[in-house]
Amino acid sequence: MGFNEIAWVLNLFAVPLWVILWWSLGGFKSSRSTPWLWLPFTLSLLYLLGNGSLGFFFNDIGDAPYEESRFGFIDSRARLGVDAAAAAVVVATIVYGLTIKRLPKAFLKFVIAAFVAFLGIASPILWVPIELPELFFLLRHLQTIGMNFALFWVVAALIVMLKDMFDHNEFVVQHKGHDGAEFSPEDLDSNRSS
16 A cells, blocks of 8 residues: 555545544534534535545645645644634633633633644654655645644634623623614613513
């Protein structure tokens, strides 16, 4: 079995792994109260199946410089994901620390899983000999799987955090009407009772 077939098997294996990890993080349970969580779950499956399909139909391996150049895409997206996850943790720490005083467990599970996938799968360096572009190809597929898992766990964490914030009555958002006039306290009370 060549490296391109191994990469395809990795992409295929990632589909049930995603379902198992989503279940172990409580994603299915949390989806009952937060239906928006089906979005990152489903999108991740679509990306995994898309990458697996592309790997099956287009499995040529480029030369070493080409394969090495592909890691820039993984790096830039992983950096974006780590920044988003870190921002979510900072916002959650400030908002929850000042108001609600507790973080949702689902948020913590998704954020921790995302950081583990970003830092433990998508970020490590493996020094590949120039004579083995196939190993670059395989490593690229492995790191893409970890990065996609992490990105969608960050999305899930943000969904959990936002839903939890909206569920708490302490968050009163001051809105202006379409004409720019401030809502009066009576407007806020009438909206709550209806």
